[in-house]
Amino acid sequence: MTRDPAPSPGLLRTPGMIGVLIMAAAAFGGWSLLLPVVPLLVAHSGGSDALAGSVTGVFMAATVVTQLLVPRLLRTQGYRRVLAVGCLLLGPPSLVLLISADAGPVLAVSAVRGIGFGMLTVAGSALVAELAPKRILGRATGAQGIAIAASQMAGLPLGLAIMERWSATPVFVLGALIPALALVAIAGLPKIFAQPTGESARLSVFVVLVPVLALACVSASFGGLSSLLPIAISERAAVAGVVLATASGSMLIGRYSAGLIADRLGSGRTLAPALASSTIGLVLFAINVDGGSTPVLFCAAVLFGLGFGAVQNESLVMAFQAAGPRQLGSASAIWNIGYDAGTGIGALALGFVATTAGYAWVFAVSAVVVALLPALAAGGKVIGSRVAR
Structure with a gap:
């Protein structure tokens, strides 16, 4: 035995x-x-x-x-x-x-x-x-x-x-x-030194495209939220600070919870629900940012924060697993670039939306972009496996 x-x-x-x-x-x-x-x-x-x-x-x-x-x-x-x-x-x-x-x-x-x-x-x-x-x-x-x-x-x-x-x-x-x-x-x-990649160990962008694209889009929405919400509800400045803090606290819960689920059930399972949660939160922001209900803004912050935190962790785990042990550094670089570039570009692009169309449209546009990704996320593993063959 x-x-x-x-x-x-x-x-x-x-x-x-x-x-x-x-x-x-x-x-x-x-x-x-x-x-x-x-x-x-x-x-x-x-x-x-x-x-x-x-x-x-x-x-x-x-x-x-x-x-x-x-x-x-x-x-x-x-x-x-x-x-x-x-x-x-x-x-x-x-x-x-x-x-x-x-x-x-x-x-x-x-x-x-x-x-x-x-x-x-x-x-x-x-x-x-x-x-x-x-x-x-x-x-x-x-x-x-x-x-x-x-x-x-x-x-x-x-x-x-x-x-x-x-x-x-x-x-x-x-x-x-x-x-x-x-x-x-x-x-x-x-x-520890990162493993040498070898000539044949090249990280295909298509393998990590889905998780990093998901991260970039939601982080772009967060860039707009963190930069523009205090301006959008400037008459409730104290409320804006607490709403953003609520979103940040919810991210912690979403991120670790997604990690637990990934360890027990496998990676990729929470990405689509997390994107859906972020989308619903953004829709609630769009509806309530112009003089709407303050409690609903907090609900929006919780839903968006839970979703964004889960997307962060799930996309990182998916990128690492897709890359393999020889490409952990490259996967980390791509993930971090997606996060940082998404946040910066989102703040800039959504600031333009706010100037031309108003703050409600900032969150409406963000919701539409994030809502398009669950279907892509669902087919992500199929795309990655075909490219890897």
Whole structure:
């Protein structure tokens, strides 16, 4: 009689997993502290709205360009080195802003920090897939999402509160120190290099098209929601903040729940329901944004947040499984680019919709785009399997 092999360790007992979660929380916490503060400082220092907006634009542009290069770095330099350099580029350069808030230094610092952020996002996601046994991959990516989102929920309002109460100086110091402290967690991570791809191991875009397209469309809707809802209901500014916080909290639940389901029933099962939930939430926003019911806005936030969180986790797990162990870095890069580019493009495009047609149409257009994807998601595995043959 043969014995069953010993079960793999649980989530938090997986070697390196706690370190990855601590590193993610520290890096993204430091990033979120500065995210709203730097543009605000530029505006307070006499900079134009265009300059204030370009701060985030330069940051994200540097992030996306870097994400394209990280898979190769993971193969040649290893995860620990890439993560360590990413933390050092993301945090300490913010100390330059203590000296000057002029356009040149601010944009240069934003570009450098964007490079660090691009390294962290791709390497951090791929490392979770390297460390986690297949049976808990969904929960592992969900736990990482919770660590990141929780630190953002704390950091975004905290940075603004510190600046309002004292000044931007302690924000920049904390923004430099917190990501640097992640080096302690990185030092304890296993020394892992991404697997060499080999000449025949090329990641077909069609294999990951469905999950990344789903993510990009819903993240574009989130970009419009987070940027435009406070303006759309400016007469209820306090309500807007709580609605966005409700959506963020719901994302945490949606992301981890999707991970549990993926581990128990298989990936791909919650993508279409998650897209449907996001669509219904956007429809409720469209109906109620112009003087509608406040309780319905909260219901919309819950439905959209649950759907968006589930789409995040499900699309990431599907991308990793479709890519295979030799292409985890590439899958992570594509996923992160879809998320970041979708958010930025969505805010820009939906801002144009708001200017030309009104805020209700922002959410109506978003709902239509997201509603077209469940059928595509349902056929995604068929498309991927045919391409892979």
